[in-house]
Amino acid sequence: MLPRSVEKFIEVFSKLPSLGPRLATRLAFYLLGGDRTTLKGLSEALQDIQSLDRCPQCFFIKENSRDLCPVCSDKERNNGVVAIVEKETDLIALEKTGRFRGNYLILGDLPERGVLESGQKLRLQSLKERVKKDHDGKIKEIVVAVSPNSFGDFMVESIRQEFKDLTEKVTRLGRGIPTGGEIEFADEETLGQALERRV
Amino acid sequence: MLPRSVEKFIEVFSKLPSLGPRLATRLAFYLLGGDRTTLKGLSEALQDIQSLDRCPQCFFIKENSRDLCPVCSDKERNNGVVAIVEKETDLIALEKTGRFRGNYLILGDLPERGVLESGQKLRLQSLKERVKKDHDGKIKEIVVAVSPNSFGDFMVESIRQEFKDLTEKVTRLGRGIPTGGEIEFADEETLGQALERRV
Numbered sequence: 421m422l423p424r425s426v427e428k429f430i431e432v433f434s435k436l437p438s439l440g441p442r443l444a445t446r447l448a449f450y451l452l453g454g455d456r457t458t459l460k461g462l463s464e465a466l467q468d469i470q471s472l473d474r475c476p477q478c479f480f481i482k483e484n485s486r487d488l489c490p491v492c493s494d495k496e497r498n499n500g501v502v503a504i505v506e507k508e509t510d511l512i513a514l515e516k517t518g519r520f521r522g523n524y525l526i527l528g529d530l531p532e533r534g535v536l537e538s539g540q541k542l543r544l545q546s547l548k549e550r551v552k553k554d555h556d557g558k559i560k561e562i563v564v565a566v567s568p569n570s571f572g573d574f575m576v577e578s579i580r581q582e583f584k585d586l587t588e589k590v591t592r593l594g595r596g597i598p599t600g601g602e603i604e605f606a607d608e609e610t611l612g613q614a615l616e617r618r619v
Numbered sequence: 620m621l622p623r624s625v626e627k628f629i630e631v632f633s634k635l636p637s638l639g640p641r642l643a644t645r646l647a648f649y650l651l652g653g654d655r656t657t658l659k660g661l662s663e664a665l666q667d668i669q670s671l672d673r674c675p676q677c678f679f680i681k682e683n684s685r686d687l688c689p690v691c692s693d694k695e696r697n698n699g700v701v702a703i704v705e706k707e708t709d710l711i712a713l714e715k716t717g718r719f720r721g722n723y724l725i726l727g728d729l730p731e732r733g734v735l736e737s738g739q740k741l742r743l744q745s746l747k748e749r750v751k752k753d754h755d756g757k758i759k760e761i762v763v764a765v766s767p768n769s770f771g772d773f774m775v776e777s778i779r780q781e782f783k784d785l786t787e788k789v790t791r792l793g794r795g796i797p798t799g800g801e802i803e804f805a806d807e808e809t810l811g812q813a814l815e816r817r818v
Contacts, residue, residue: 425667432660461631466662468624
């Protein structure tokens with residue numbers, strides 16, 4: 421009953437994360453009901469991001485007219501400190517704190533089984549080569565800024581092994597009660613860590 | 620820090636219903652992280668629906684190569700019965716039941732104050748003219764299939780007034796306990812209606 425193009429729209433949009441067929445249908449009719457400016461704006465936005473590529477150093481997205489992303493090309497930053505994160509959005513979250521002035525390496529989501537994919541291994545390899553080439557074989561610090569769970573713990577150990585001659589230290593993010601969090605509702609592990617790491 | 624095109628993407632997508640900046644950001648990186656086929660598919664889907672227009676009779680969307688939508692052009696249907704609905708998705712929901720074989724008029728979301736907008740008045744006017752022209756001035760039934768609330772009640776009364784010489788009857792959807800619903804949790808109004816309309 422629906423025009424083929426609307427069915428197609430619902431099909432492709434419902435595959436996006438957090439969308440699903442119901443919301444995709446709603447979106448379709450929202451767009452068809454509004455003026456064509458919104459529809460055109462979305463269409464252009466989708467086209468414009470198609471020309472982006474990745475920073476060869478940290479693997480964050482960048483304009484393809486530039487060699488490096490804004491973080492890696494910023495000479496003011498301390499490139500002897502590298503934070504390894506899973507996702508672009510983790511990098512953005514760390515940048516928003518304004519408290520980290522090092523560089524990054526985006527690794528991609530850690531696989532559930534803990535074994536890195538070949539693409540992720542290549543990214544770590546590229547960091548090793550960069551350390552050897554640009555830093556006389558040793559940087560100051562690697563911050564493994566991955567989410568604190570068993571995969572994350574495993575990851576920290578792997579990095580510690582793999583980079584043992586290439587960095588002075590491997591650190592991870594502090595663990596404890598989040599700001600605004602309530603002690604009463606903190607799980608035992610978090611509370612235990614908060615006790616051990618009290619300041 | 621983000622490329623301009625990504626900021627633009629987040630800006631336009633976060634204005635869509637149920638999306639917001641957080642999900643729009645997640646979508647952007649999801650699309651940038653995946654292969655370009657998804658991105659292209661979405662872009663094409665958005666372009667393809669731009670050429671759709673509205674059925675001049677019921678105001679449902681239709682291919683612009685056709686004169687009427689599939690429902691209105693279906694000769695097997697009883698066009699002496701017209702269901703007035705608010706949204707396209709309401710029409711789809713009614714069609715899915717397979718139990719309505721009449722035609723439709725999509726009115727658009729009822730305004731909160733109960734006063735119809737000029738576009739909605741024009742749609743009702745077009746139905747009146749159709750009744751006069753194609754049905755010798757009278758159809759069998761108008762089903763006011765709007766959500767059961769005070770605006771809906773008001774709407775039913777307006778339609779009853781406006782079409783009093785143009786339709787044999789004006790009906791509305793039955794009210795009562797939804798299938799699978801529990802009597803214990805039904806609100807008083809619903810339960811009252813269910814009692815009054817017991818079958």
